[in-house]
Amino acid sequence: MNKLLTLTIASEIFLLLPFLLIFFTNRKTKKNILLLLFLIIGGAPLLYLAIDDLNSNYIDANIGLGLAFMFTWIYSVIALIIAIIIVVRKKRKNNSSKD
Incomplete structure (x- = not known):
């Protein structure tokens, strides 16, 4: 399998x-x-640019693809932090309502 496809x-x-x-x-x-x-x-830019890069064989470095990966990774980390905060708040709310 292609390394780009696996990373995507x-x-x-x-x-x-x-x-x-x-x-x-x-x-x-x-x-x-x-x-x-x-x-x-969060996912559309990376998917679009990865498909574009797989279909077109660029000789030079694809800066847009690298930026799309960085955007997706940063977006994922921010979403993960927000998800953890939501889960912790909901758990604390449920624990306090049981007391």
Whole structure:
């Protein structure tokens, strides 16, 4: 398998994990639609540029593809931090309501 394809799939899975965590923590449908929109915003640039790079054999370095990877990784880390905060708050709220 191509190294670019493997890295793209791994990056998209890393992007998907925080959104799945938030999705399973949250049961509101309106927020789930918003989560889907944020997931598309985070993953679309990388998918587009990776497919473009696989279809076109560029001789020079593809700076846009590198920026798309960086954007996706930073977006994934921010989403993961937000997901952890949401899960911790929800857990504390559930623990305090049981007392």
